[in-house]
Amino acid sequence: MKPQIKFIEILDFLRDYGKRYYKDSNKIEDKDQKQEMIALKELGRERVKEFLKVANYFSSKGYMYEKTASQWLDGSRRAIRDYLWIELKNPLKRSYSTSISIFAERVNSQIRFRVSLEIKDKDSEIDVFNRHNKYMDILDSAHTNFEYFVSVNGNSALKEVEKNEIASTIEKAKKREYHKLQIGRSFSYNDVLEMSSDRLLKSIEDAVEELQLYYNRAVEDGTEDHGINSNRASLIGGNVMNDKNIILYGPPGTGKTYNTVKYALAIIENKSFEQIEEEVDGAGYEHVFLRYKEYKDKGQIAFTTFHQSFGYEEFIEGIKPVVDDENTGEIKYALEPGVFKAFCDSASKLKVVTSNDADLISGNPTVWKISLEGAGENPTKTDCFRNNCIRIGWDHLPKHIEFDTTCDTSTVRDMLIDFQDTMSIGDIVLSLFNKTTIDAIGIVIGDYDFDDSLVEYKRKRAVKWLATNIRENIYALNGNTNLTLRTLYKLNRINSSDLMEIIEKYPEISSNSSSNSISVEREFNNYVFIIDEINRGNISKIFGELITLIETSKRLGKDEELTAILPYSKKKFGVPDNVYILGTMNTADRSIALLDTALRRRFKFIEMMPQSLVLDDVFVHDIEISKLLEKMNKRIEVLYDREHMIGHAYFIELKEDPSIERLASIFKNSIIPLLQEYFYEDYKKIQLILGDVNKTDELKFIRSIKIDPNLFGASLETDIDDKDIFQINQDAFYNINSYTQIYDL
Template identity: 55%
Template sequence: MSQCNINTILYGPPGTGKTYNTVNYAVSIIENKEFMAICTEAYQDVFERYLTYKKQGQIRFVTFHQSYGYEEFIEGIKPVLNDEAEESIQYKIESGVFKEFCEQAQQLKLTAHDQVMEGNKKVWKISLGGSGKNWLKEECFKDNQIRIGWDEEGTDFIEDGEYPSDTLYYFYEGMSIGDIVFSLGDQKHIDAIGIITGEPEWLEAEEDFKRSREVEWIATDIYENIYELNGKTNLVQQTIYELWRLSINDVNNLILKYSQNDQIDVEENTNNYVFIIDEINRGNISKIFGELITLIEPTKRIGALEEMHVKLPYSKKDFGVPQNVYLLGTMNTADRSIALMDTALRRRFDFIEMLPNLNAVADIKVGHIHIQRLMEVMNARIEALYDREHTIGHAYFMSLKEDSSLENLANIFKNAIIPLLQEYFYEDYSKIQLVLGDHLKPQQYRFILDEKLSIKGLFGRAIDIDLPETKFHLQASAFEEPLSYIGIYGRVENEEVN
């Protein structure tokens, strides 16, 4: 079993492998394996499986930021252009990434003709010759198919992608194998439920309604009222459109109610799903989660002892978080300490600290420069001058395993380490000098030089303003000298190291 709790945050200083390790944690959760066992495997092999699970929809990765909100995460109202009425805008309630992910984790596993229908299924309403009973509907039920007209349009438009109507676009591009179809009975009722099992076909031998898709009917000749489930909205005569108002729970219940067909096997989804939130502490948690912050608790999940649902403000549908959805966050402590995090979030997550790993750089040397000793001494000084949450992670130096040149090390310091220290110490260069050991080196090996600032020489006379007495600047030549780096952890006297 994975050692990861259902709600977990990996936290630590920059460069400690938090995002990197979400791959190992996610794969261990999905495969129900020990985390350490996954870590012993080649990372590339694990990463390939991670990408496969992500493509299948079992892993979702998002990054929080200050503009991220409830509408993107749970649900919101989005404008949609109406193609059939130019300059007309309609508004649609659209699921956010987390709600959509939870719905996918609850999708039933349907098997028809030994073909497993998995993934994020859509639900379509289709009119087979109109409402009520008719010859076309009877033929479709008998032959396990759905058929629509628009025969006069032919099929040439498919290659061009210029669809004459929304109906044809939905039939060819919107519908997918594994999607659910509801056949129109009347304004409030459906008379059949099926699973799409085939791609679009053109039935040349048929006189009318030549466009066809194979389906496996779960139930036919039923009379099921879905008016309430469809948000108290009547079904209309438009040949095909998505029933986006129906929740996944509603659809599951209908399938389970009518799944007596021996040709279709229906199973509950027992797979694990992992929702990864990178930089979780950068988002406004109250704004993003809203009332759902309670639902992520293990005891409040669907099927738990204290199961809870909330009625969502836009769709008015009940929503809960399934037990097979794991939340895995990352948090950079240099941005914000755990102590300053949203209290409601802290109570609902387990925290795994990730600190700089000296062992990860133990075998890295750039000439005579010992990267492990360099990182150890720098972090000890940062911890003394600031705190452990602002130390430097091993990931900054991992590229030296592939390219252990002095030029690469110089680029790491110039483009990553020095800017990071400037941010940490608010450009207090005297402290940065202490971290880099510049106060112990001969001048030519100092990364940062300081010189006295002559106020009188600069302004022509003494002025009554509190100005710094020293100015600092980077010494470019020091980055090209090996002794500049050795001097961080060892004593340098001209060309010697003690």
């Protein structure tokens, strides 16, 4: 289902207010003018928010867009823009100044929407223009219905090219006689009036898809696959895996966990699995694994293993005991997110990026509520907003508080320790206005300081305010719980991603008009959550009601987006679209046919069987390891099934150490115990697997020995004459012929 967008109201705003003077209402004394500017600001925000619905629609389909472009004020902050602008880019080419851009604009007397292949003038040197202009090499004006717009030099406005001048204009643009040429489609004010929201959005989407072929050529730099792919995937990276939920399944030792590293990198880096395998072949697995560890350290990859005791509380959320303080040993109970919910929170976190690409928010920020001299408006709060800081009192107490410091109350002591020690750079602070409403959002950027130059409220930290003097009701966001007057405490029900909807109401905070500029955006990178041994857990117990939410079509931002109210926190929760779940499943533990039906239909299954070819170059003296493995697996498939074959990974270490001692260790400590487990110590079948029935006694791994009839004495009435006992022949492990006669009968 497409979003309903008020396209005509966006154009009306540009028509009525484009180029109009604007002044910050906080700097205006006249009440009427002040109210006028406040109303204008609110209207501008509403129209930008409406326009960003277009951007978010394309974002949900995998496109990346630059949010700083969609501002309602110009760079001077003293005039309203006469255009709004969205740049759509391939995430892998985000640094390039070329984009497919969507404009809402007023050009002279024309009010319109326009979709064009664009390049930023101010960011582009001559070599950048030359690469961008390569799209003209495949542009055939005789067989396309694009509109053409040209600027003669860097300072001139775009003008539409007449049909009879298109061919000559393209040639002049190729020769750089014109500054730049844009191709695309436009939709006039009258067109918009006559079209429904769905129809116009579909027309814009069609125009974007038409331009993809030319966009791909304009950003070519030699790192792409050969050939031009005109489908949507080529714009968003081409090799992104479409399946959000994947299970690698197969017998033990087939490299399932090993391959999660390669699959995770393919997903995060928008590459094909084959490209990663080529890297492994060329540079070695260690080179790829190093990148995997870097992503894991950054929090983009998480790893857990399911087991019989693993439950909902560990996976989603639960109430857990915590030691309140090491000195008292007091135990309290706190609501803690499980590994998957915490990972999803990170994947949808708020990103606040400075002009030098530094992310101000820590990996897993705590959200704090702070009262700056109490509720409402007051001088301390005004000073904090003006000077980018937060301040609290209790100036009569020591500058640095320890656990044993005598304070007014233990609550005051805990609060001051939280302010000076527990609060971290990168955490988020919300300033109290009243019991349901906040009036500012900021990010902690400095350590604790006791500022003696201040008259009062001397305990201080530096913050970067994202929005001040706002009025945002967070009662529902806080689990339908009122804020209290306590000066400082954690808002455990709120995380950074919850605040994005509020932040997006104030797009001017991400202005890039100064050196201190910041950009506020959602996390767009892919995240991979790996679940090893996924079939060993009780799926219903672990996922609970959230099993539906992992479906690709039910992810956040999708047309069929679903959320659930979590039972403990009472918060809405959904699975972000950039989270991939990658599981492994050992079929020797549990057949895929027996897997939980709800899980099975929500995952794509990739079978991983033994690859004896991997061992083709491995020889231990005259023993051909690939033949040995292949013959054993054929016998296992007949005597048991294909899900209990032996994986090639058991023998990989022979590549580095092809000795009989190493092979003996593998058979004694891995292969024989595995076969004993498979066949419940039915040694006759194990003998068949190892070819022992055709060997002489000294070459058999498993010997059968007749029972001595006198073992129990003459009084035994039980007939045991035909019963055999079995014995493992230790000498066979070091005999080359014991192995060769497994496959060479």
